[in-house]
Every structure is written in structure tokens, then in C-alpha cells.
Amino acid sequence: MAGIPDATLLIQDLLSPASTALAATTPALISYHLSTLALAPPTLLTAVVETLTTSPSLWRGNATRSSSDGGWPTLNWARAKEVFDAVRNGVVYRAGELTKQHGTGWTARRRFSTFFDAYFAGVNADPDAHPAVRLLLASAALAALQIIKRRKDKLYVGGSSLIGRNEKEVLEAWDAYFGAAPETGVGEWSGPGRGEFELHQADGDEVLPAWLAAQTLPTMSVDSLKAGPLPGLLSILSYAFSSSFSHGNLFASLSSDLSPTPTCLHWNVPSPSHTTLTHLLASPLFTSLGPLSRSIGRCLEAAGSLATPASIAALRSTADGAERVANRIHREWASCAWSDASSDEAFDEETREHKEPWTALKSLLFSLTLVESSLLVVLAPQPATPLKRELARQALRTLGLTYFVTMKFGVEGFGAWRGVWSGLVEIVRGDEESCEQLMRELQPPAVGKLHEREVERSVATFYLNAAEQLMKPLPNAHVEDPVLRCCRPYLENTLHRETFESAHSVLLAIFATEKGCANDLAPWYTALLLRAYPALMTTSQLRLAFTTMVGCLSNSDDALAWYCVQELISTIAALPPSTNPTHNLLAPSSTPPSPRTGLTSTDLTSTDTSPEPPTSRDFSDAPPTRLDEASTLSPLETLALQLPQGHLLLTLIDQTTAVHLVLLRSLLDRIWAFVREKEEGEAKDALVKVLFGTLGEGLDATKREEGVRYWMERGEELDGATSAAL
Numbered sequence: 001m002a003g004i005p006d007a008t009l010l011i012q013d014l015l016s017p018a019s020t021a022l023a024a025t026t027p028a029l030i031s032y033h034l035s036t037l038a039l040a041p042p043t044l045l046t047a048v049v050e051t052l053t054t055s056p057s058l059w060r061g062n063a064t065r066s067s068s069d070g071g072w073p074t075l076n077w078a079r080a081k082e083v084f085d086a087v088r089n090g091v092v093y094r095a096g097e098l099t100k101q102h103g104t105g106w107t108a109r110r111r112f113s114t115f116f117d118a119y120f121a122g123v124n125a126d127p128d129a130h131p132a133v134r135l136l137l138a139s140a141a142l143a144a145l146q147i148i149k150r151r152k153d154k155l156y157v158g159g160s161s162l163i164g165r166n167e168k169e170v171l172e173a174w175d176a177y178f179g180a181a182p183e184t185g186v187g188e189w190s191g192p193g194r195g196e197f198e199l200h201q202a203d204g205d206e207v208l209p210a211w212l213a214a215q216t217l218p219t220m221s222v223d224s225l226k227a228g229p230l231p232g233l234l235s236i237l238s239y240a241f242s243s244s245f246s247h248g249n250l251f252a253s254l255s256s257d258l259s260p261t262p263t264c265l266h267w268n269v270p271s272p273s274h275t276t277l278t279h280l281l282a283s284p285l286f287t288s289l290g291p292l293s294r295s296i297g298r299c300l301e302a303a304g305s306l307a308t309p310a311s312i313a314a315l316r317s318t319a320d321g322a323e324r325v326a327n328r329i330h331r332e333w334a335s336c337a338w339s340d341a342s343s344d345e346a347f348d349e350e351t352r353e354h355k356e357p358w359t360a361l362k363s364l365l366f367s368l369t370l371v372e373s374s375l376l377v378v379l380a381p382q383p384a385t386p387l388k389r390e391l392a393r394q395a396l397r398t399l400g401l402t403y404f405v406t407m408k409f410g411v412e413g414f415g416a417w418r419g420v421w422s423g424l425v426e427i428v429r430g431d432e433e434s435c436e437q438l439m440r441e442l443q444p445p446a447v448g449k450l451h452e453r454e455v456e457r458s459v460a461t462f463y464l465n466a467a468e469q470l471m472k473p474l475p476n477a478h479v480e481d482p483v484l485r486c487c488r489p490y491l492e493n494t495l496h497r498e499t500f501e502s503a504h505s506v507l508l509a510i511f512a513t514e515k516g517c518a519n520d521l522a523p524w525y526t527a528l529l530l531r532a533y534p535a536l537m538t539t540s541q542l543r544l545a546f547t548t549m550v551g552c553l554s555n556s557d558d559a560l561a562w563y564c565v566q567e568l569i570s571t572i573a574a575l576p577p578s579t580n581p582t583h584n585l586l587a588p589s590s591t592p593p594s595p596r597t598g599l600t601s602t603d604l605t606s607t608d609t610s611p612e613p614p615t616s617r618d619f620s621d622a623p624p625t626r627l628d629e630a631s632t633l634s635p636l637e638t639l640a641l642q643l644p645q646g647h648l649l650l651t652l653i654d655q656t657t658a659v660h661l662v663l664l665r666s667l668l669d670r671i672w673a674f675v676r677e678k679e680e681g682e683a684k685d686a687l688v689k690v691l692f693g694t695l696g697e698g699l700d701a702t703k704r705e706e707g708v709r710y711w712m713e714r715g716e717e718l719d720g721a722t723s724a725a726l
Helices: 007-014 026-036 043-054 077-102 106-123 131-150 163-184 207-219 230-244 272-282 289-306 309-334 356-379 386-401 403-409 415-429 432-442 454-469 476-490 497-512 518-530 539-554 558-574 635-640 646-657 661-677 682-698 701-718 720-725
Strands: 258-260 265-267
Touching: 007 026, 007 043, 026 043, 026 077, 043 106, 043 131, 077 106, 077 131, 077 207, 106 131, 106 163, 131 163, 131 207, 163 230, 207 230, 207 289, 230 289, 230 309, 230 356, 272 356, 289 309, 289 356, 309 356, 309 386, 309 454, 356 386, 356 403, 356 415, 386 403, 386 415, 386 432, 386 454, 403 454, 415 432, 415 454, 432 454, 432 476, 454 476, 454 497, 476 497, 497 518, 497 539, 518 539, 518 558, 539 558, 539 646, 558 646, 558 661, 635 646, 635 682, 646 661, 646 682, 661 682, 661 701, 682 701
Parallel strands: none
Antiparallel strands: 258 265
8 A cells, every 4th residue: 555664664663772752553454454454474473563562662672681680671551551452453454454355264263274384383482571561462362353252243153263262372472481580670570378369569560461461362252261371360450450459458547538517528639539539540450451351350260170189279269359458448437437428418519520530439349259169160160169268258248348239239239240249149058057157257346236327237247148048047046146136226226227128037037947046036027027117117117017927826836826916906996996007006206218328329330231140048938038029019008098997907908818728717707797887888898808819819728718718608798799709
């Protein structure tokens, strides 16, 4: 093409002294010649690539060993990124040129393979080339093929001759990179022990190799990665992950940079904390956090599949590093006043515009979710060994440390997080000792105290959620103390709705799993539920909780179950029949729940589109135990609520599904008496229809027969309502 310098001129420029300033068009020329140089013969193409590996002017003299200590200098990050993009684009363009000339069949694939023969002949020509440069060139070529594959071009680039061959070259380049580390200073290997496989590097040195790994490893197969240097890969990736969050010291100076005013908080900008966060969010590793996290996950899967002592040690070291970062961030966040702000109104207008702290925290949460989801792939296959349970407990502890961020998405987080949480709990649940140990590790400080600070309350909420999931294998003594002691402050306090619901879910799980203290709790919990509406619970939540409790008690003690039902009947009878209170007449005064505020809806947007997995429980045949799973009211039920005591009457009708057959007729007698007392009207007709529907569809076969018989005997007593129901 006229006006474009010949490839030999490019080679001359690249061989110029290190002090030579290359033209701004050099990256474009590299792309052009890689995509167009003739393959017959390939000599000139190989020469261009070989020159790239050692060019003094391109790498500013850093592509050769240091004359003083024989080590390799650090490559300039901006120049390395430029060269990577240029080479990757050149390979992509080469595929386009081949498609134009030869179509997308076997001939084009063979010519593309010939191109890579010439390309890697240049990459590997000089055994003394900088190992990071060789790694960069190999990674750029593989990244180009992965782009072509993702675009679903008609030219097939899979198979051993293209992607397979390039993956092998990349892994060999990684081997060479780590092989150079002990003797040349690319990185220093730590001493023996668990840290044996940790490669420690200066912050400026780990950016390029970790970034290169993030460009190619996420889409490599586990089988391919098993042939690579997994301990070294996990080491630099884990270190890069930690570095992306300033090794957990994100908020070291945030407390001192917040200035309280009489009405709000002000973040001093500029300030050390703002500078740290701003630079961090713009850093190459942080902006590549998604592929970096997927690379860690992919290597974890390969390490777990390989299961050698070295790979397992690297896996454990990675898990330790993630927990360490999360722990430091949790501790520093808890120490600053920002963590106590429940809404934007806690800040002045200028500070409200700054989202840097929460951007960093959300990125940490999403990254950990990606990493732990891959760890779950390693741990999930049976049998669940002690090592798997230990790693699952550690992963749950890590999720717990960031739960104050997760709660911004709701008590059960988002879909991908729920899947990881449920899977890890399932692994731990199989062993009673492991369950109890996890609960001890998750136990919040000051058990039995109402935690006013959100970051502390998140620890208690996570603990209660774990207790609900692990209730069946937990020893009775541990349930009675400290689990119940942690619940009690939240059972009648709806200022913190998520923790309130989690505490009640623990109580329902106690009944569902028939723990030793369930019968002792029943009278007390019955009284609490009967004064819960409307200040503490909605109608749906009251019905779910009461029915779950009675149904579970029926399995062990019919007399106790009937006692709870009689307490409900007595409460209905004690209320004035013409009163439908808008506040709870039986409950002490309580501040109504206020909506929880925090991040704006824009801040909380999740990109996860995977289907939400069902919450996993070991007592899957039991009634639901989470208050937030209460179903919404049907139109008929909503209409029945217009009756005096409507919420309690609906709850009483629900008990027909919970009691045993021996108590059904006695219960129906009381329901019948209450219904007959009501004045005729649409609300009474709706209540009758709810009762009719429950008897016809909500009971098991034996009780349904008795229910229908009872209806046929007594239905005419309800006058017009009977015909309306039928």
C-alpha cells in the first residue's frame, strides 16, 4: 500500500538505540505488517517478530539483562499495553485477510497455522529474550484467537493446530517466566511452608504478568491449565487481587478525612483517602478485576482437579489471601464513620456525589463471588472430605466479612451470591462438628446485644442465616446458647428488618427440625406471634410463622400443638367483635418498621443474569422457615381482612392444614362459630370461600375427606355464604 513504510524499515526503527523516540504510528505499523506480510517465504515475518522481542527502542533498553546484577528490568506498562494491543489486532486482521483470500475452509486454516509457525519461530528465536516479552507476545496471539472464537466467525480457530497450539505456547512462556524468577529477580520465591508457592513482587512488577493472565486464562479449559505452572499463576494472580484493593488497606485514612458537621458528614477532597481510592479505581488491575477474578477461579478449578500437594498448597494460599483482604477491609470500614451512614442524607451535597468507597466495596463483593463460585466447583463433588469442609468454612467466613455489602442487595443478596452461599453451606452441613465449628467462627461479638451499627449487625444477620441453614446438625446445647441468645434482641425489634426476619427464621427452623428446645419455646413464641400484627409482622408472615410452628409441633406433641391453637382462639374471642384495629391491641408500643435505605438503585445494579438457585435446606419437606418467603395475599384473603379479627381468622383457618386429623373437627367447630358471628356481606363470603378452598385443596387426602364431610353436615348453617362458596 502506497505511503506505508516497508517492513525492513520497521525493523530498522526497532533496532535503533534505546534513546530513539519511535513514531506514534509504530503500533499501527506492527499491526499492519503482522496482518499482511507474505507467508511464502515467512522469513521477513519471523524477523519482524524476533525484532519485537529484543528491540532496544521499543522497550527503552529494558529488554536485555541488567549489566550490574544480571536481572531483568521492569517493562514499561504503557508501552507493553501498546504492543499487546498492536500484536493482538494484527493477528485478528490476519484472520480477516485469510478469509478474504481463501474463504473459511481447510485452506484458510492451514495458512493460519503456517502464520503461527512463522510467528512463534520469531517469538522463541532468542533464548535470552526478556521472559515477560515472550509471555506478552504469546498471550497477544492467543487473545486474538479467543476474540475470533467469541465473535463466532466462520473461520474455525479451535483444535490443536490453532487455539490448542497457542495455549501450549502461552503455558510454556509462563514456565519460562517463572523459571527466570529465582535467579533473575523477576520475583522472589518465599521460604518453605504454606507460603512456599507465593511469588512476592513489588507493586509495579506484578501488573503486567497478572494483566496478561487476565487476558487469556479465563477462557482456557481446566485440562489445558492443569499442564501449566498453577502454583506460580495462583501466586501472582492472588497478589494482584490483593494489590487491587491496596492489600486490604482501602480505608486506612478515611476516618481522619471525614469531618463531622452539626447535621452531616463531609469528606475532605482532596485528601489522602480520596487520592488512594481514585488512583486505585483507575489502576490497570482494578479495571481488569472481572477477568482477573475469573482467571483466579479457573486456576483454582485446575488446581483442585490436579490435587497435587503443590496445587493444593497454592489453592489454600489463595483462599487465605482472599480472607485476609476481606478481613482488613471489614475492620477498617467498621472503624470509620461512613459505615454508620444509612442513607445519603447523612452526608453533605458534595460528599453525596462521591461513590468511590462503595464502588470499591461492590467490586470486592462481585470479585469474591466469582472466586468462591469456582472454589465451589472444586469442593462440591462428593465425598465431602475434611479438607473440603475446612475450605468451605473459610469461604463462608470470607463471605461473612463482606456481608455488610451484600445486605445492600437484600438479606439473601443476589442470584450468583445465593448460589455460592447455598452450595458452601451444603458442604459444611454434612458434618455436625464442622457445623458447630463454623458457627463458633461466625459468632458475632456481644451475643445477646442489639447491634446498633450496621456493619456489626451484618455479622449477626449472617450468623443467624447460617444458623437457620445448619439447624438440623447443630447440637441442642449450641442452639440454646449462643444461637437463641443472639436471636432474642431482634425478635420484637423491626427497626432492622433483615435481622428481625432472620431471627424469626431461626425460631421456625428450630420447630421445623424438632430441636430439643422447640417444645419449651412454643408457649413463649405463640404469645410473641399473637402480638406481632401489625407492628411486627404482616398478615402473610404471621400466617406462615404460626402455621409452621403448629405443623411442626403436631409431629411431636398434639397436645402442645392444640395449646397453641387454643391460644389463637382465645385471642380472637378476646378482641371486640366489631373492632378491626389498625394497631396491635395486644402488643406493647413499638416503632413501626422504616424502609431501609443505603445505596441508590443505580449503585446496586447487578449484572448477574443467571437463574436464582433455590435456597438449600436439609429439611426440604418441612414448611418454609423464612419470613421473607411468605406468599402474598389473594384477592379473597385481602377482602376477608376487612372483617374484625380478619388476620387472626385467616391464621386460624390455616391451622386446618397443620393439625392432625384427630383435632380437625374440634378446630372446625371453633372456626364455624366465629364465622357465623360475622355480619353478612362480601367480607364474610370471602372468608367462607377461603375456608372452602382450604378444605378442598389445602389438606391431605385423609383430612380432606373429613373436611368435606364436615362441610356437607354444617354448610347450610352459613345460609347464603354456602351457595356462594360452592
